[in-house]
Amino acid sequence: MGATEALAAFVAETELSDVPEPPQQKAKEAITDLVGVALYGSHHDVGDRITAFVEADSAGDAATMLARGRASATGAALANATYGHAVDYDDTFESIVIHPTSPVFSATLAAAESVGATGEDVLRGYLVGVDVAYRTGHSTYPSHYDNGWHSTGTVGTFGAAAAAASVLGMDVEGVRNTFGIAASASSALKKNFGTMTKPLHSGHAAQMGLRAALLADEGFTADSDVFDGELGYGHVMTPDGSYDPDELTDDLGETWAVMDIGYKPYPSGVITHAAMDAFRELLVEHDLGPDDVERVVVSLDDAASKMLHHENPSTGLEAKFSIEFCLASVLRERDPGVHEFTDEYVTAPETREQTAKIERDFKPNLFGGDYANYAARVTVETVDSEEYSTEMTHAPGHPSNPLSEERIRAKFDECTRDVITDEEADVVYDAIQHLDDDGELDRLIDAVSA
Numbered sequence: 001m002g003a004t005e006a007l008a009a010f011v012a013e014t015e016l017s018d019v020p021e022p023p024q025q026k027a028k029e030a031i032t033d034l035v036g037v038a039l040y041g042s043h044h045d046v047g048d049r050i051t052a053f054v055e056a057d058s059a060g061d062a063a064t065m066l067a068r069g070r071a072s073a074t075g076a077a078l079a080n081a082t083y084g085h086a087v088d089y090d091d092t093f094e095s096i097v098i099h100p101t102s103p104v105f106s107a108t109l110a111a112a113e114s115v116g117a118t119g120e121d122v123l124r125g126y127l128v129g130v131d132v133a134y135r136t137g138h139s140t141y142p143s144h145y146d147n148g149w150h151s152t153g154t155v156g157t158f159g160a161a162a163a164a165a166s167v168l169g170m171d172v173e174g175v176r177n178t179f180g181i182a183a184s185a186s187s188a189l190k191k192n193f194g195t196m197t198k199p200l201h202s203g204h205a206a207q208m209g210l211r212a213a214l215l216a217d218e219g220f221t222a223d224s225d226v227f228d229g230e231l232g233y234g235h236v237m238t239p240d241g242s243y244d245p246d247e248l249t250d251d252l253g254e255t256w257a258v259m260d261i262g263y264k265p266y267p268s269g270v271i272t273h274a275a276m277d278a279f280r281e282l283l284v285e286h287d288l289g290p291d292d293v294e295r296v297v298v299s300l301d302d303a304a305s306k307m308l309h310h311e312n313p314s315t316g317l318e319a320k321f322s323i324e325f326c327l328a329s330v331l332r333e334r335d336p337g338v339h340e341f342t343d344e345y346v347t348a349p350e351t352r353e354q355t356a357k358i359e360r361d362f363k364p365n366l367f368g369g370d371y372a373n374y375a376a377r378v379t380v381e382t383v384d385s386e387e388y389s390t391e392m393t394h395a396p397g398h399p400s401n402p403l404s405e406e407r408i409r410a411k412f413d414e415c416t417r418d419v420i421t422d423e424e425a426d427v428v429y430d431a432i433q434h435l436d437d438d439g440e441l442d443r444l445i446d447a448v449s450a
Helices: 003-013 021-041 045-057 073-085 100-116 117-140 151-167 172-182 197-217 272-286 302-306 323-333 343-347 349-355 368-374 407-417 422-433 440-448
Strands: 063-065 069-071 293-301 360-363 376-382 387-392
Touching: 003 117, 003 151, 003 172, 021 073, 021 100, 021 117, 021 407, 021 440, 045 069, 045 073, 045 197, 063 073, 063 100, 069 073, 073 100, 073 151, 073 197, 100 117, 100 151, 100 197, 117 151, 117 440, 151 172, 151 197, 172 197, 272 323, 272 368, 272 376, 293 302, 293 323, 302 360, 302 407, 323 349, 323 360, 323 440, 343 349, 343 422, 407 422, 422 440
Parallel strands: 293 360
Antiparallel strands: 063 069, 293 376, 376 387
């Protein structure tokens, strides 16, 4: 059996009862995190613009745009996944640079609404979709990513396609065709980091993945072995020939990719987070404020320079990929959140003053190469000539350095309070925790439709 057929069989034949309880619970946690972030993103500038586009281009009543009305199924998937990645606050895998839940859950929810599926169907579709995104990503990593592709938008398309195909109840051949169609719609470039098009990558993945499944469900055909052979997706997308199809099928149905997901404590590129949390700890430990700090040196692996290319940002989007701004915001606020990553805050004189104190020190293989779990070292020099230094070897929020339950809930509340009431937020939170129970999907949709 080829890799494409094996992966398609996994999608078509997996039942929720096949998934152990810990991955099911982790899935609910990840969906909760995403829905909170997406609700905030729905009323961000990026959210406003994608909503206007969808209303004009994809009007309909098939599926919910979070807190923004209804649209066609593919339009809602586009909107919700763009909302979810609008402020770069959505989850990531620990072992590979992919934001899985935004494209996968958005396609899952839209597919479910379009056919009247259940919460159990949504949970199952999400779990298999996350697995497919993870496996496709690992099969092509790092060559695919290093060559300039943004994996959230590329391999995320396959995750969204698998999730939608699962919800639609497609057979193995239908899923194979879904993968073939999705392969020709899989695209996203890292060159667009720091612009509105980066969150659009997630929306594109959700929309194209769902579209692929809907087309295949109508009998549309594609190559049924798109992951196999010299012209298959993996070989084409890895210029150095490092594609490993075994990554698609090893331990399939035995290990669950959702367990590799971590949650962001800050709305910026995950490569900034170890440095931000390490700096935050130093400031708290030594009771330092902006007036106490003379200079800050942040050390990261040189690979980070491919993402952190905005040393002097002028917009909130650019700031997400500026290690200088990210540490300056910690220096000003200790615990910056969504309200600090705005154009006004980034360009404020007080922010510029602190940004100028931050110096980058990027070196090859500083922590062992391959991003070394996003490790960072931060050294602070005070106005009194004291020096403090610390390292963090795993980004906060990842499974190796998890966030507390309280911090996860605080993030959810921070994101939702500007968009829905506290009572509605409580309903959303509770409905997701019981998503596989009868009626809970409808309760969730009602609450996020407010």
